Amino acid sequence: MTAYFIGIDVGTGSVRAALVTDTGEIIKIGVKEIKTWNNQTDFYEQSTDDIWNAIITCIKSITEGVDPEKVIGIGFDATCSLACFDKSGAPLSVSPTGNNDQNVILWLDHRAVKEADEINNLKHPVLKYVGGKISPEMETPKLLWLKRNLKADCWDKAGYFFDLPDFLTWKATDADSRSSCSLVCKWTYEISETDCREGWNKSYFEQIGLDDLAANNWKKIGSLVLPPGTPVGNGLSQSAAAQFGLKAGTAVGASMIDAHAGGLGLIGCIADGIDPAFHTRLGTSKTIQNELLDSILHVCQDIIKKDIQAAKYIAIQDDETTGGTTQTQMVLIIRYVKDGRIYERFSSFLRPMDHTEDGLSAAILELFFFSKLMPNCDILFDQLQSRQLDALKDKVHFTLCLIYILI
Structure with missing residues (x-):
């Protein structure tokens, strides 16, 4: 019996899905464009609802006529964009417009240049894990911007912050976990055999003014961190399975950054x-x-x-x-x-x-x-x-x- 896997790639401008056999043959590909808001200079925002609906469309298009029992695994990758949700898990605006559809700060957004410069000037040792210098495209400068500029409307209401790839596995499984791929590369999460460290560096978050994120065992930004490809939760949830037309419990792997997944595939x-x-x-x-x-x-x-x-x-x-x-x-x-x-x-x-x-x-x-x-x-x-x-x-x-x- 031929077994199938589904790969989902959320890029800057579109969602791509591929149905692949267990021998690596690509059977079918689906593509759906996604929306980007650019209401002012350096501000680029997207919608997790728009992205998720595009994923549903792509998966349905590539699995038409395929027995759900034969689909044995799903993998997600996406851009390193910051997705925000309230305490109930509903999309929460990251935009000065207040539109909750605009709940993703796109990776290329540069609103947090000032915050990134301030963080770099503090020269915390954790920066050595991101090349010695943090970028405004990484997540902690963007989080600091939200706290300073949208405190009442966003920061105080927020219950979850996800890198976009991790949002996808959360949405697919209802399991609150993160991938080490995104957290190490873009969030300053430490996994160092040399320093015998793994976890969030509290002194860094205290130094930059985001120490409140440590509350409830870092619940807002994640405490369960999995290597890429690790099975997440109990697999595909009942609700996501119904949306995709697939079987509940289908394995879902911990996510990857899109560029990293592309590099892995190229090998x-x-x-x-x-x-x-x-x-x-x-x-x-x-x-x-x-x-x-x-x-x-x-x-x-x-x-x-x-x-x-x-x-x-x-x-x-x-x-x-x-x-x-x-x-x-x-x-x-x-x-x-x-x-x-x-x-x-x-x-x-x-x-x-x-x-x-x-x-x-x-x-x-x-x-x-x-x-x-x-x-x-x-x-x-x-x-x-x-x-x-x-x-x-x-x-x-x-x-x-x-x-x-x-x-």
């Missing part, structure tokens, strides 16, 4: 023109870089060029990974707005070791002109400094380096 990737044994040579990073480039870039470039012709705003943006070195590889991601929605496409790899700072800036400029990109906003460029960057001003929305170490 086992098989595509035309790639040596099937390349994943066994993890020490030869140059080989891996070249093969990834060949297998991904040529496919994506045509998609990028077609899509950006109709786009009003275009950007190059990253995940604000810190601590890149000359032994790493820069991944340029084009992010743009089209028909009121945010899209992202892989653009290209650059090797910082092959360029001086001015040379790398020139390479980025060449990318703009080669692709005929016409963005027209300010720059955020933290990883490099050079005179040539001045030429980018008023042309791009963001120009940041996404650094991956391939070993």
Whole structure:
């Protein structure tokens, strides 16, 4: 009997679902766009109800005609966005508008730049676990912003804060747990064999003014933390099973960040023109870089060029990974707005070791002109400094380096 798994990927602009056999064959894919509010500069918000309804639509579309008994597991990944709920578990607004549909601060939201700067200036030791510097796209600066700016309407009413991937497993199972993937990467949760620590660092939260989150054993931000893929609760709840048309109790794995899940999936990737044994040579990073480039870039470039012709705003943006070195590889991601929605496409790899700072800036400029990109906003460029960057001003929305170490 063929067994099936369902994979759910919640990206910035859409939900994607795939029905996959137990041998890894993708049978069917469903896609549904999701809404983003951008009511003011640097504020980007979404709705968990909108996202969940899109997931229902996608799952129903890929499982039509499939025996629910044959679906044996579901996995979720999503962007590192902050979802907020009141004490009853209902969506709670994170927006100055007060609209409870807007209960997600999207990962790329930069309202908490001031808070992030203040936290970084305190130099708490926990920051070493997030590259030495916290980003306004991470969750504690956003939580601090909510406490300062929406205290009565949001902070005091809040019962749960979730990273978006963890909201999905909570909604699917009714089990209040979190994945170590999101908490370690974006929330400053510590799991350190070197320091023999696991848990929330109370002194950090006291120092930044969020010590009230420690109440009731950290209930608002999570105390049960599971490794990615660990079975959550008793599996799919009765209500979620009814919504999906699946069997209650179907296994649900602890979630992952979308980029991390993509990296994990790529390890086992098989595509035309790639040596099937390349994943066994993890020490030869140059080989891996070249093969990834060949297998991904040529496919994506045509998609990028077609899509950006109709786009009003275009950007190059990253995940604000810190601590890149000359032994790493820069991944340029084009992010743009089209028909009121945010899209992202892989653009290209650059090797910082092959360029001086001015040379790398020139390479980025060449990318703009080669692709005929016409963005027209300010720059955020933290990883490099050079005179040539001045030429980018008023042309791009963001120009940041996404650094991956391939070993």
